[in-house]
Amino acid sequence: MLTVFRDAWIVTQNAAREVVRGDVAVEGERIVQVGGKYNGTGDEEIDCSGDIIIPGLVNTHTHIAMSVMKGVVDDLSFDDFLAKVFKIDADRTDADLALGTKIGAAEMMLSGTTTFMDLYYSEDVIAKATQEAGIRGVLCWCCLDEDKTTQNGNPVKNCDRFIQRFSGERKIVPGVGLQGVYVCGEETCVQAKELSDSTGAPMNFHLSETRGEVNAHKRQTGKRPAEWLSSIGVLGPRGVAAHSAWLTMNEVRLMGEAGMSVSSCPCSNMKLATGGVAPVPEFDRYGVNVSLGTDGSTTNNSLDMIGEMKTLGLLQKASRWDPTVTPAQELLDIVTVNGAKAVGMSDRIGSIESGKYADLVVLDGKAPNLRPLVPENIIANLAYSLNQANVKTVMCQGDIVVRDRKVTTMDVPALVGESEEAWRKLCLR
Structure with a gap:
């Protein structure tokens, strides 16, 4: 399975702490390309124009x-x-x-x-x-x-x-x-x-x-x-x-x-x-x-x-x-x-680099709280302006677990529907 995230601001968190513009390509569980244009076609293509990708x-x-x-x-x-x-x-x-x-x-x-x-x-x-x-x-x-x-x-x-x-x-x-x-x-x-x-x-x-x-x-x-x-x-x-x-x-x-x-x-x-x-x-x-x-x-x-x-x-x-x-x-x-x-996983997670697990978070770069958005202020915006509502898509080890702010792996409405009864059983004794 080849997934390509297209045309994002990529906050790599690599040793040089580079912020680059371009694509992130993921094959299976691993990142295979960071930045520039990926010339192939993915099994799934995700448009990230104007968005920000950070490590999980x-x-x-x-x-x-x-x-x-x-x-x-x-x-x-x-x-x-x-x-x-x-x-x-x-x-x-x-x-x-x-x-x-x-x-x-x-x-x-x-x-x-x-x-x-x-x-x-x-x-x-x-x-x-x-x-x-x-x-x-x-x-x-x-x-x-x-x-x-x-x-x-x-x-x-x-x-x-x-x-x-x-x-x-x-x-x-x-x-x-x-x-x-x-x-x-x-x-x-x-x-x-x-x-x-x-x-x-x-x-x-x-x-x-x-x-x-x-x-x-x-x-x-x-x-x-x-x-x-x-x-x-x-x-x-x-x-x-x-x-x-x-x-x-x-x-x-x-x-x-x-x-x-x-x-x-x-x-x-x-x-x-x-x-x-x-x-x-x-x-x-x-x-x-x-x-x-x-x-x-x-x-x-x-x-x-x-x-x-x-x-x-x-x-x-x-x-x-x-x-x-x-x-x-x-x-x-x-x-x-x-x-x-x-957690002892520096060689596998924590940054967006080829060969590492694809733990990626796509943030809505068009959101008002993250604008203006220029290379010079991206890091400050992430530290001081970002909020969880900006999270659009999340990939963990090559699996898309959140897509367009919806969890893909579980029926969340059904789970939260059980939570009140669990709370009463535990906490009202």
């Missing part, structure tokens, strides 16, 4: 199956929020997990995301629903101490079985998750890291989300969370630390030395009023790869990476009284090439 966005921290739990834990203190969420989690079924995953996938695809990194249990159920949706899932099975989980059996062993079962599945990358130091002792953390090392699986975990979490851990161990994880050998290049808002510069340095990534979640942190702002300029200085996550639909209520990108930039500027930090190109890097690096 990468969401590096979410809990996709919680999409059916919107609005049940809003406006609560963090402790009350956690208590209520954990209680609801204990009652979840495979059916509502699959429904939440599909609704969340539709929301992400319609806002330009083609890859997401998830942290939850029952990732086997989530994986099957993700494949049906057509999006790419980097699915990290949640590990925590056995006496603190609602899972049947040992969570690390459950994670190992999941990895073995789904390794090599199309558009599924199985990974290791850690809930956080507040429910993960040294044995659990070390075993999870050993599993990641032995399988090459990515690893996603919550880190230093709140000041209370940090202070409690320091009282217990004498060390702050990132320092403690470093001392027991858990930090490493496959690690993606979500939130990371309450860190010292020594912790940032240790994370950089370990080759880590972070997933900043600004909307979630602000909504929960956990305080702290992820030190993005310092991450850059010490070599920590910065990516972006929405967190779940209970803490953000949206899985829109476009809005999250702008929020990250504005929060960094406002909190530092410095409009020069996180400039537009850096923001676009964070949601594309940096996200690809975080």
